[in-house]
Amino acid sequence: MDHTTVEKATFAGGCFWCTEAVFLRLNGVKHVVSGYIGGKTLNPTYKDICTGETGHAEAIEITFDPAQLSFGELLEIFFATHDPTTINRQGNDVGTQYRSEIFYHDDSQRDLSEAYIKLLNDENTFGKKVVTRLSPATVFYPAEDYHQNYFNRNPDQPYCNFAIPPKIAKLEAKFADKLKS
Template sequence: MISEKAILGGGCFWCLEAVYQRVQGVQHVISGYAGGHIENPSYEAVCSESTGHAEVVQIEFDPTAVTYRQLLEIFFVIHDPTTLNYQGNDVGTQYRSVIYALSEQQLQSAKELVRELEAQRHFSDPIVTEVIMAPVFYPAEDYHQNYYRNHPFQGYCMAVVGPKVSKFKKTFATLLKD
């Protein structure tokens, strides 16, 4: 089986994980941290904004079933790429919008899509998503993995994660896993 990886950050990693787990061709999604200056950060340290890390997901996918570009198109629908260091009520540098490219091809593809969205004036405000080569990825603690699947009726999941999953299902029905 062919496999590639992508690393994306767009607010709370629970939201991105819940959406990408439902995308055809996505084999595995891991919530984690990237972009900081210490090794093996903890959730508490990342939330303190002292490590510089962003909450991200590492997506393993089959590019013959879903393309990197399609993953990015989903990304730009399920979060607000025009807000710096926050998504909704989640505020802090760990919630920044970021695309961590794992190859020069991914980097160019992401930059191209951002340029297209800006040229189309797809958003009323400028896109602030950072697009750079990927730093080290650190998996988050076990209790963060599959969070929405394990806690669908938790308040945050119902109020924030669920609507993002619904938006994905409505907008990208053809990419939904069977």
């Protein structure tokens, strides 16, 4: 019987199709769910959050094996595969639902995230300040079924074809040792 301990990480880094496509490729990631977190509306739908009025972010909830992939490694990949210096925006996607935010599940995740952001800012990694927000994880609402595993099921979708391949290329170049075979 497998007694693997799993943990959760919840990241918002723009369009959840894009972040999901990156994290699904990692060894040690057991499951990725696209959804909504950080807002005030109960059981929001995609249509609801697209208004920008619910306060939710498009986010992914990652279930991972910390023996294979640490939360720190997930943080490194998260920051390397989106722009954490733009408020409420990733590329052409603009609105509060596209903000950069880490929803921590415990004090350890919060402390690691704070330290990592401080390091990125101290080293001026991006040439401007990291604006990624840190918030305690609240209720995570899985998105509608058609959003799950979206890029793998819709590789020819024009938006995905434009936005996702550069993120995957960066992941493959910088984190090849962490990818599923």
